[in-house]
Amino acid sequence: MPKKTLKRLMPDPGTIKNHKYLSLLGSRLHDNNLWHLNRHSAAGAFAVGLCCAWLPIPFQMVLAAVLAMTFRVNLPLSVVLVWVTNPLTMPPMFYFAYRLGSFLLDKPPHYQHFELSLTWLGSAMSNAGPSFLLGCGVMAMVSSATGFMVMHGLWRWTVSRRWKLRRRGR
Structure with missing residues (x-):
């Protein structure tokens, strides 16, 4: 299931390799491992x-x-998975990261009245920045490891299920 679904959703490698702006990357873009879909490449992409x-x-x-x-x-799967953060999901995700960082640093969450100015932004980042960055780093590591293990396990489970079905003669 994962391989067929992922292959159907991925763009054609030939189209991407011949794109005029992506040709700046040179021969590195022509590495077959970037386009091949197997258990290791999919889990690593996650x-x-x-x-x-x-x-x-x-x-x-x-x-x-x-x-x-x-x-x-x-490559395509790695890039697409970044879209987990989009304008709708980014505020709750980053708020959670800030709260997690505040908890880990044992600092109470600091809220300020919002202003659209550089002085307010500098003040807010000096107060909330360390907590926010720590929370983002921890969540990056946790979600990266979890995504790798879940995808790796899901792939193995699907392959073993297919082998069992073949042995039964289905």
Whole structure:
């Protein structure tokens, strides 16, 4: 089930390899391991994508693509998994990360009246920044490890189930 579903959702490697802007990456983009879908590449892609999703930085997809090329895991899956954080999910996820960081640092959550100014942003980040960044780091590691193990286990379970069905003659 996971392989067929993931293959159907992934874009065609030929289209991506021939894209005019992506040709800047050169021959690294032509590595077959970046496009092959197996238990290890899918589990690694889940780890990379979910880790990058928790990082509070712009261009998370670029970082996911670079890490996928570095670790030679499935590139499209790594990039797509970054979309876990989107404008709808980002506020609750990052709020949870801030609360987790505050708990781990044993600091009470600090709330300020919102203003749209650089001075307010600097003040808010100096107060809440360490808690927020710690929470994001912890959640990146936990979700990355969990995603890797769940995908690895799901893949193994699916393959063993198919082998059992074959032995029974179905």
